Amino acid sequence: MWETDGTGRFQHVSTRMADVLACPVQRLQHASFPALLAGRAEAPPEADQSADRVDRLRRGVAFHQHLIAVDTPAGRRWLRLSGKPFLDQKGRFAGFRGVGSDVTEARRAEAHIAYLATRDPMTDLSNRVMFHDVASEACAAAAQNAPQNAQPAPDTTVSLLYLDLDGFKTVNDSIGHAAGDALLGQVADRLRALLPADAQAFRLGGDEFAILQRGRDGAAAQALAEATIATLREPYLIDGVRAEIGVSVGIACAPADATEPEDLLRKADLALYSAKQGGKGRWRGFDRDLDVRVQRRHELDEAMRQALADGEMALHYQPLVSLQDGQVVGCEALLRWTRPGLGPVSPAELIPIAEGTGFILAIGRWALRRACAEALTWPVRLRVAVNISSVHFRRPDFFADVAAVLGETGLAADRLEIEITESIFLANTPHVLDNLRSLRALGVRIALDDFGTGYSSLSYLTQFPVDKIKIDRAFVRDLSSRPECLTVIEAIMVIARDLRIDVTVEGVETEQQAELLRLRRCNSAQGFLYSPARPPEEIPGLIESLPRRALPTERAVRAVA
Ligand code: C2E
Ligand code: CA
Numbered sequence: 252m253w254e255t256d257g258t259g260r261f262q263h264v265s266t267r268m269a270d271v272l273a274c275p276v277q278r279l280q281h282a283s284f285p286a287l288l289a290g291r292a293e294a295p296p297e298a299d300q301s302a303d304r305v306d307r308l309r310r311g312v313a314f315h316q317h318l319i320a321v322d323t324p325a326g327r328r329w330l331r332l333s334g335k336p337f338l339d340q341k342g343r344f345a346g347f348r349g350v351g352s353d354v355t356e357a358r359r360a361e362a363h364i365a366y367l368a369t370r371d372p373m374t375d376l377s378n379r380v381m382f383h384d385v386a387s388e389a390c391a392a393a394a395q396n397a398p399q400n401a402q403p404a405p406d407t408t409v410s411l412l413y414l415d416l417d418g419f420k421t422v423n424d425s426i427g428h429a430a431g432d433a434l435l436g437q438v439a440d441r442l443r444a445l446l447p448a449d450a451q452a453f454r455l456g457g458d459e460f461a462i463l464q465r466g467r468d469g470a471a472a473q474a475l476a477e478a479t480i481a482t483l484r485e486p487y488l489i490d491g492v493r494a495e496i497g498v499s500v501g502i503a504c505a506p507a508d509a510t511e512p513e514d515l516l517r518k519a520d521l522a523l524y525s526a527k528q529g530g531k532g533r534w535r536g537f538d539r540d541l542d543v544r545v546q547r548r549h550e551l552d553e554a555m556r557q558a559l560a561d562g563e564m565a566l567h568y569q570p571l572v573s574l575q576d577g578q579v580v581g582c583e584a585l586l587r588w589t590r591p592g593l594g595p596v597s598p599a600e601l602i603p604i605a606e607g608t609g610f611i612l613a614i615g616r617w618a619l620r621r622a623c624a625e626a627l628t629w630p631v632r633l634r635v636a637v638n639i640s641s642v643h644f645r646r647p648d649f650f651a652d653v654a655a656v657l658g659e660t661g662l663a664a665d666r667l668e669i670e671i672t673e674s675i676f677l678a679n680t681p682h683v684l685d686n687l688r689s690l691r692a693l694g695v696r697i698a699l700d701d702f703g704t705g706y707s708s709l710s711y712l713t714q715f716p717v718d719k720i721k722i723d724r725a726f727v728r729d730l731s732s733r734p735e736c737l738t739v740i741e742a743i744m745v746i747a748r749d750l751r752i753d754v755t756v757e758g759v760e761t762e763q764q765a766e767l768l769r770l771r772r773c774n775s776a777q778g779f780l781y782s783p784a785r786p787p788e789e790i791p792g793l794i795e796s797l798p799r800r801a802l803p804t805e806r807a808v809r810a811v812a
């Protein structure tokens with residue numbers, strides 16, 4: 252509680268007030284309030300209500316909850332004051348009475364909270380909030396100084412290095428989360444030690460970090476990225492346990508790539524994604540092609556959903572021909588999508604996008620149903636092969652999807668062949684083996700597609716039951732120029748015969764190739780020599796006419812001999 256007389260001098264000073272102001276009661280008694288205010292050192296702007304307050308005191312006007320900073324012998328104190336004028340018996344202004352509270356602790360806590368709000372407690376680096384502030388400010392400065400259509404001067408540019416640790420999850424899972432936290436701390440220490448004065452590091456969350464470097468050119472950012480990769484790759488010691496991780500870096504620069512912080516981050520993220528795709532432990536700068544690719548993915552993602560619903564997608568069928576008697580033994584269903592007015596989209600482009608979004612499940616179920624229904628119109632000895640993505644095959648309900656389609660269409664299970672690739676065996680998913688076994692028990696055949704391109708481990712063939720392997724067309728293409736291709740095919744044939752697995756060779760384009768493969772006793776072939784994939788209405792006619800064309804000519808037999 253405080254009180255002044257009509258001239259602004261303190262009356263009845265309490266010991267509490269003396270304590271707060273760290274000044275003996277005697278000195279405060281009769282000291283002037285305006286003088287106390289004048290004793291303030293430079294106060295932060297929000298405390299500059301003091302002039303107003305002095306004025307109110309002078310004029311005898313009430314004030315409410317004013318914050319003032321007072322420099323006392325014990326340091327700066329923050330007070331929140333309210334006061335009202337009071338009158339004497341004759342109705343004349345006699346002074347002020349009011350209350351005040353010491354809010355110094357609360358202000359300190361506030362300031363600390365404000366500080367904490369900008370820090371990442373685990374690494375003591377600036378956090379995402381702070382990143383946004385610094386990046387916004389740097390981008391604004393870069394944008395302002397960027398000359399139109401000219402190379403920006405390096406001293407106004409800012410480079411963003413977007414870092415994502417490689418292999419952090421493995422360490423975290425194997426040596427524990429506390430160790431993972433310690434590792435992040437060590438990463439931050441190394442970054443702090445590495446960074447030049449013009450660069451600042453941030454932890455954006457999880458195992459993602461950012462570095463903003465100002466006033467340097469793109470080459471400096473690349474050099475910094477290389478140094479970062481080299482530094483973070485060195486082994487770590489955490490509680491006596493050695494751990495190794497790496498880092499991938501995406502770089503984007505303002506104003507060259509972006510002038511808004513969100514856009515800068517997005518472009519650095521695209522570059523990071525591309526760096527990760529190219530193998531880990533690398534850096535990549537943003538370039539416009541990345542952006543175009545992402546937009547295209549986005550556009551196709553939306554369009555393909557509509558297209559499947561609108562019946563724009565179709566299956567075409569490519570015959571598989573027996574190398575012994577030239578008969579068509581089945582057809583492979585291949586996805587075709589022609590966008591009205593825009594032309595065809597290759598399945599090689601659209602399937603990976605659909606795998607990324609999960610829409611591949613819808614495509615897979617649709618293709619199964621459509622292929623089984625269309626195969627019903629073919630001679631019964633012909634099989635239909637359907638390509639199924641690993642993403643789909645790894646799901647526990649894949650078998651149920653197939654069983655449902657066979658039930659609905661009434662196609663005999665042994666007329667359906669599912670083509671999968673080796674990538675299916677990479678992630679150790681238990682459902683893969685369950686699906687394989689259940690499908691085979693039902694009579695559905697399994698073909699291992701693109702054999703020879705991926706991991707090509709023949710050991711898969713003993714671990715996982717398949718009925719057929721399809722040798723990739725890369726081997727056939729180089730059959731005459733690279734003798735080892737034939738050696739590989741021969742080796743595959745030995746194992747396949749041993750395991751009683753059929754072999755189809757893909758991409759057969761010439762009669763010589765067909766004859767070489769027939770002599771190696773490959774079972775069937777597929778390729779432009781016989782026919783590309785054709786629409787379903789042409790298939791019955793093709794089955795009729797092909798055997799005459801498919802048998803090797805005299806000339807081919809002589810050439811190979
Ligand atoms: P794939 O399963 O290896 O299919 C064979 C690809 O080789 C087809 O390309 C086919 O048109 C092409 N081809 C056939 N014979 C020859 C030949 O003699 N020479 C050459 N150079 N190429 C030949 P397409 O139709 O573009 O399909 C590409 C890939 O897309 C397929 O490779 C398959 O992995 C995937 N795909 C196609 N349809 C589907 C589908 O319905 N579902 C899934 N999950 N993937 C599909
Ligand atoms: Ca295939």
Ligand code: CA
Nearest residue numbers: 700701721757
């Ligand atoms: Ca293939």
